[in-house]
Amino acid sequence: MTKRLPVRALAAALLVVLLSLPALAQEKLDLQTLDRIRAEGLVNSKITDFLIYLCDIYGPRLPDSPQYVKAGEWVVGKAKEIGLVNAAMEPYGTFGRSWELQKYYAAMLEPQYMPIIGYPEAWTPGTNGVLKGPAILLSVKAIADLDKYKGKLKDAIVLVQGEQDLPISFEPMASRLSEADLEKLELAPEPGARRPGAPPMQDMMARQQLQQAVGKFLKAEGAGVVLEPGRGKDGTVFVGSGGSRMKGADMPVPAIAVATEQYNRIVRILQKDVPVTLEVEVQARFTADDLPGTNVIAELPGTDPKLKSEIVMLGGHFDTWHGGTGATDDGAGCAVAFEAMRILKALGVQPRRTIRMALWDAEEQGFVGSRGYVANHFYDRVKKEKKPEYDRLAAYFNFDNGSGKIRGIYAQSNSAVVPIFEAWLEPVKDLGAATVTLRNTGGTDHLPFDGVGLPGFQFIQDPLEYGTLTHHSTMDVYDHLSRPDLMQAATVMAWFVYNAAMRDQKLPRKFFDPNAPAPTRGRN
Ligand SMILES: [Zn+2]
Numbered sequence: 001m002t003k004r005l006p007v008r009a010l011a012a013a014l015l016v017v018l019l020s021l022p023a024l025a026q027e028k029l030d031l032q033t034l035d036r037i038r039a040e041g042l043v044n045s046k047i048t049d050f051l052i053y054l055c056d057i058y059g060p061r062l063p064d065s066p067q068y069v070k071a072g073e074w075v076v077g078k079a080k081e082i083g084l085v086n087a088a089m090e091p092y093g094t095f096g097r098s099w100e101l102q103k104y105y106a107a108m109l110e111p112q113y114m115p116i117i118g119y120p121e122a123w124t125p126g127t128n129g130v131l132k133g134p135a136i137l138l139s140v141k142a143i144a145d146l147d148k149y150k151g152k153l154k155d156a157i158v159l160v161q162g163e164q165d166l167p168i169s170f171e172p173m174a175s176r177l178s179e180a181d182l183e184k185l186e187l188a189p190e191p192g193a194r195r196p197g198a199p200p201m202q203d204m205m206a207r208q209q210l211q212q213a214v215g216k217f218l219k220a221e222g223a224g225v226v227l228e229p230g231r232g233k234d235g236t237v238f239v240g241s242g243g244s245r246m247k248g249a250d251m252p253v254p255a256i257a258v259a260t261e262q263y264n265r266i267v268r269i270l271q272k273d274v275p276v277t278l279e280v281e282v283q284a285r286f287t288a289d290d291l292p293g294t295n296v297i298a299e300l301p302g303t304d305p306k307l308k309s310e311i312v313m314l315g316g317h318f319d320t321w322h323g324g325t326g327a328t329d330d331g332a333g334c335a336v337a338f339e340a341m342r343i344l345k346a347l348g349v350q351p352r353r354t355i356r357m358a359l360w361d362a363e364e365q366g367f368v369g370s371r372g373y374v375a376n377h378f379y380d381r382v383k384k385e386k387k388p389e390y391d392r393l394a395a396y397f398n399f400d401n402g403s404g405k406i407r408g409i410y411a412q413s414n415s416a417v418v419p420i421f422e423a424w425l426e427p428v429k430d431l432g433a434a435t436v437t438l439r440n441t442g443g444t445d446h447l448p449f450d451g452v453g454l455p456g457f458q459f460i461q462d463p464l465e466y467g468t469l470t471h472h473s474t475m476d477v478y479d480h481l482s483r484p485d486l487m488q489a490a491t492v493m494a495w496f497v498y499n500a501a502m503r504d505q506k507l508p509r510k511f512f513d514p515n516a517p518a519p520t521r522g523r524n
Helices: 007-025 031-042 047-057 066-081 143-149 179-186 201-221 260-271 327-346 368-377 388-392 415-431 466-470 483-502
Strands: 085-110 118-120 131-137 157-159 225-229 255-258 277-300 311-317 354-360 393-398 406-410 435-437 456-461
Touching: 031 327, 031 415, 031 483, 047 066, 047 327, 047 483, 066 085, 066 277, 066 327, 066 354, 085 118, 085 255, 085 368, 131 260, 143 201, 157 260, 179 406, 179 435, 225 260, 225 277, 255 260, 277 327, 277 368, 311 327, 311 483, 327 354, 327 466, 327 483, 354 368, 354 483, 388 393, 393 483, 406 415, 406 483, 415 435, 415 483, 456 483
Parallel strands: 131 157, 157 225, 225 255, 311 354, 311 393, 393 456, 406 435
Antiparallel strands: 085 277, 118 255, 131 277, 277 354, 406 456
């Protein structure tokens, strides 16, 4: 049996439906709070103070090294000082061996004196005291070529690679995304397009096999130290790992990445059959064998009785490579996250949801810290098991593409968030942040979230000198940060996090297939 509604009730019901339609499409924005966020972030910024401590005073932060732990403890103290809660270094699982450089010295003594710009590779041991002797250049194109060096490399100073190509570049070192770049980014990529420049898989595997064979041979022959070209130019050295962080892994021969111009000079002298005498000393230590890894966490508690158990997260990675001080990779991301927290706390905003900052460990080793955190708090991929916070995460925002300002955001193939982000960006487009692309981006700590169906995002950032100079190099230092860019980024980050903490609903999620493969690593 149906009951007839009176006409007036019908009309009222219709009006409610009509009125709620635009409200669904439109985000409620608190522009008064945005004005205050802008004033605090752009006029009263404290972001460089944070970075001077993180980079200049505490230095590089190889995962779980003594410097990492001290820097983490400082951030925890600072977080408490500004009134954040639950600040702690939170263990997530086992990291492995931690490593610390204590001394490095190298010079060419003959035919001429030249101090050598270089940097020991992480997770390689120190030399057996000061090594002094002839440089030996190997010529190895295939594994069989190693035979002719048998018995000749005891304590030797060895160069494995030949002269490196170093063409003059006419491209500017620093760049910003142009309007054309951003417009292109808004469009979907060509279907089936391959990334240009990647060498064929077989070549890569053959090269890797040869490298491994050379490493084993040098170790068996008792070579003293290996010098490798540092991949950079203008005296900049790109340096990563030369050994393994894993407990019980074989110890490699000590290895040093050397400035390419100087490496090439030594090679060219040797190729003219003129002897080169080098002197090298490295002191390095493995500080622990099987260390638990920790992420740095702090919160601004939620205030809405119904929503305060829900969480909005923001962060970057706390670990760095060791050649510089980890300023742009990813001290910048840590500073942006911390400054966004400071801005919101300083304004005394009362977020409905809890806002949680996480500065991740061991991103450079494959998102080890963020993957561990996601497994503990949200979703265990191995057991295919949801954790209690899985249904309570509103969003995660990551900043890890250098110190360039925010130009927009990658929606990570989640169409439902596009209009929401567009609405949030509208009142900050004068700051240069206006683009929402549906495209995915990889290589940063949003991936472990994204990989289990959680809304995790990385911003679109201006490149500045990230790809050309600072990323994993000895020039990843404070002076290559852009202060105005970071101030803008912290302001936009605070605004995004605030909106995610205040809106009625959590951010919409995309379809999650628990059987899909785990996300792979990229750069950053
Ligand atoms: Zn990074």
